[in-house]
Amino acid sequence: MQAQEGNPIIFIPGLMGSMGNDIIEGTGNWSFGTARWVYDPLVKQLEEAGYVVNENLFICYYDWRKKNSSIVEAYLKPMIREVKEKHPNKKIDLICHSMGGIVARTYIQSIDYQFDINRLVMIGTPNKGTIAAYYLWSTGRLLPSKKGRSFFNLIARGYMWILLRLMKVSFGLENLKEIHEIFPSVGELIPTGGYGSILCYENGNGKWQRVPRDYMRYENHFLNELNNNLFLLSHRINDVYCIVGYNFSTAEYLMIDRDKLFQEYEEIILDPVETLDGDGTVAVKSAEIEGLQHYYIEANHRRIVDGCFSYIKDIYGFKTAEGLQESVESEDITxxxxxxxxxxxxxxxxxxxxxxxxxxxxxxxxxxxxxxxxxxxxxxxxxxxxxxxxxxxxxxxxxxxxxxxxxxxxxxxxxxxxxxxxxxxxxxxxxxxx
Incomplete structure (x- = not known):
C-alpha cells in the first residue's frame, strides 16, 4: 500500500482505552492495555490504507482519570507539537473514540487553540454525557445492566476494581468523595442540560414520569459550557463528523424512588431505563450534534470502532484495497x-x-x-x-x-x-x- 500523503492523523482512544505508568505505576509504557482488541483493528485498517504509526499516524494515550483540560495540557498538546515538528506544513486530523472526542473538543474550543486541526471524526462520543457516568457519580457504583454487559462495561469494572483496591477504597456511597477525587473525568461525562431529564419514576399507570432537572444532585458545568459554545467547533475546523451507534440496549434514564425524592429530597436510584437508541454505552441523542455531518451504524460501543471504517474511507476517499476490512465483526463473548x-x-x-x-x-x-x-x-x-x-x-x-x-x-x-x-x-x- 502506497503511503498516504494527506494530513497526519492523531487517534485518541476513549475512557479506559489507555494504560501505562501514568495511570498505574509499574504497568510500563503506554498501550491500549485491556482495550487492545477494541483499537488494534482500526489501527491495522489505517495502516492498510497507507498510514504508518509514528510517521503520519499517532496514538494519543492519556490518563483518563483526569479532567479533560488536564488531559489536553499533559497529553494532547505535546502530541500535537510532536506531529507538527514532523509535518510543519500540514494541519492535523483527529479521529476519536468516546471520551477521546470530548478531549479533542476541549482543545479545539479552548482559548489556546492554534488553528492546527483540519478534520475531527468522533466515534460514539458522549457529547451530551452518559447515564452510566451519572450513576457512578451519584451512587459510587457501576451501572447495572438488565440485558447482559458490554465489553466496555467489563473493562470499566475491571480497571476500577483494581484501581480502588490499590488505593484502599471500595465502591459505594460511603466512599463517594474519594471516588470523585480519583476519577474527576467521570463528573465531566454526566448528562448535560441538552440531554434533557434523566430521572423518572413510575406514575402508577405503567408509564414513566420524568423528573425536572432541578432535582438532580449533580450538573455537568464543564460539558454544558462546551456545548453552549458549539459554534466554535464548526467555525474553527473544516470538517466535523459524528459516527453514531444504535440498536443496542442503552441506559437512557434512571428510575428513582419517588417518595424519597419529593418527601425527603433524597435521590435514591433504583434501576436504569433502557432504550435501543444507542450503542450500549452512549445514547444516540448524546452522540449526535445538531448541524454536523452524521453516519449511523448498527454496532455497539466496542464494534463501532472497527465497524465504522467504511465511513472513514468515505470521509477520506480511500480506495478499497484487497483485504481491507469493512464490515462489523460479530460480537464475541469474553x-x-x-x-x-x-x-x-x-x-x-x-x-x-x-x-x-x-x-x-x-x-x-x-x-x-x-x-x-x-x-x-x-x-x-x-x-x-x-x-x-x-x-x-x-x-x-x-x-x-x-x-x-x-x-x-x-x-x-x-x-x-x-x-x-x-x-x-x-x-x-x-x-x-x-
Missing part, C-alpha cells in the same frame, strides 16, 4: 478472570481443562490478554469463549488470602468477588455463560 496473588488456576468446561495458569504461565488454545498490575493484581481476558457451564479450580500456596472475580458479557449470575483462604487448595467456583 471471559475475564481478575485475581490477586500467585495461584494456580484451571478452568474446566464439561470436565475438559480449557485454560490453565501454572506458575504465572497461561496454557490455552484461545486468544487471550494477560495484564499484570502492582501488588500482585492480574487480569486474564479470554476471547471467543463458548457458552456452557464452567468450573474454576484454584490452588493458593501463599500464606495470605487472595481475591478472584469472574466476569463475562453473558454471565448467568452477576459477578461476585471470591476470597480464597491462605494455603487453601482445590477451591472450586462454578459459573455459567449463556
Amino acid at each position: 471471559l475475564h478472570i481478575i485475581f490477586t496473588g500467585k495461584p494456580n488456576i484451571i478452568i474446566y468446561r464439561e470436565k475438559s481443562a480449557d485454560i490453565e495458569l501454572n506458575e504465572g504461565q497461561i496454557n490455552t488454545h484461545y486468544s487471550y490478554i494477560y495484564e499484570k498490575f502492582p501488588e500482585e493484581h492480574k487480569w486474564i481476558i479470554i476471547q471467543n469463549i463458548p457458552k456452557g457451564v464452567y468450573s474454576i479450580k484454584v490452588d493458593n500456596y501463599q500464606p495470605k488470602n487472595l481475591h478472584l472475580m469472574v466476569m463475562s458479557e453473558n454471565l448467568k449470575e452477576l459477578d461476585t468477588e471470591q476470597e480464597i483462604k491462605a494455603h487453601q487448595k482445590d477451591y472450586i467456583y462454578k459459573f455459567e455463560i449463556y
Whole structure:
C-alpha cells in the first residue's frame, strides 16, 4: 500500500482505552492495555490504507482519570507539537473514540487553540454525557445492566476494581468523595442540560414520569459550557463528523424512588431505563450534534470502532484495497478472570481443562490478554469463549488470602468477588455463560 500523503492523523482512544505508568505505576509504557482488541483493528485498517504509526499516524494515550483540560495540557498538546515538528506544513486530523472526542473538543474550543486541526471524526462520543457516568457519580457504583454487559462495561469494572483496591477504597456511597477525587473525568461525562431529564419514576399507570432537572444532585458545568459554545467547533475546523451507534440496549434514564425524592429530597436510584437508541454505552441523542455531518451504524460501543471504517474511507476517499476490512465483526463473548496473588488456576468446561495458569504461565488454545498490575493484581481476558457451564479450580500456596472475580458479557449470575483462604487448595467456583 502506497503511503498516504494527506494530513497526519492523531487517534485518541476513549475512557479506559489507555494504560501505562501514568495511570498505574509499574504497568510500563503506554498501550491500549485491556482495550487492545477494541483499537488494534482500526489501527491495522489505517495502516492498510497507507498510514504508518509514528510517521503520519499517532496514538494519543492519556490518563483518563483526569479532567479533560488536564488531559489536553499533559497529553494532547505535546502530541500535537510532536506531529507538527514532523509535518510543519500540514494541519492535523483527529479521529476519536468516546471520551477521546470530548478531549479533542476541549482543545479545539479552548482559548489556546492554534488553528492546527483540519478534520475531527468522533466515534460514539458522549457529547451530551452518559447515564452510566451519572450513576457512578451519584451512587459510587457501576451501572447495572438488565440485558447482559458490554465489553466496555467489563473493562470499566475491571480497571476500577483494581484501581480502588490499590488505593484502599471500595465502591459505594460511603466512599463517594474519594471516588470523585480519583476519577474527576467521570463528573465531566454526566448528562448535560441538552440531554434533557434523566430521572423518572413510575406514575402508577405503567408509564414513566420524568423528573425536572432541578432535582438532580449533580450538573455537568464543564460539558454544558462546551456545548453552549458549539459554534466554535464548526467555525474553527473544516470538517466535523459524528459516527453514531444504535440498536443496542442503552441506559437512557434512571428510575428513582419517588417518595424519597419529593418527601425527603433524597435521590435514591433504583434501576436504569433502557432504550435501543444507542450503542450500549452512549445514547444516540448524546452522540449526535445538531448541524454536523452524521453516519449511523448498527454496532455497539466496542464494534463501532472497527465497524465504522467504511465511513472513514468515505470521509477520506480511500480506495478499497484487497483485504481491507469493512464490515462489523460479530460480537464475541469474553471471559475475564481478575485475581490477586500467585495461584494456580484451571478452568474446566464439561470436565475438559480449557485454560490453565501454572506458575504465572497461561496454557490455552484461545486468544487471550494477560495484564499484570502492582501488588500482585492480574487480569486474564479470554476471547471467543463458548457458552456452557464452567468450573474454576484454584490452588493458593501463599500464606495470605487472595481475591478472584469472574466476569463475562453473558454471565448467568452477576459477578461476585471470591476470597480464597491462605494455603487453601482445590477451591472450586462454578459459573455459567449463556
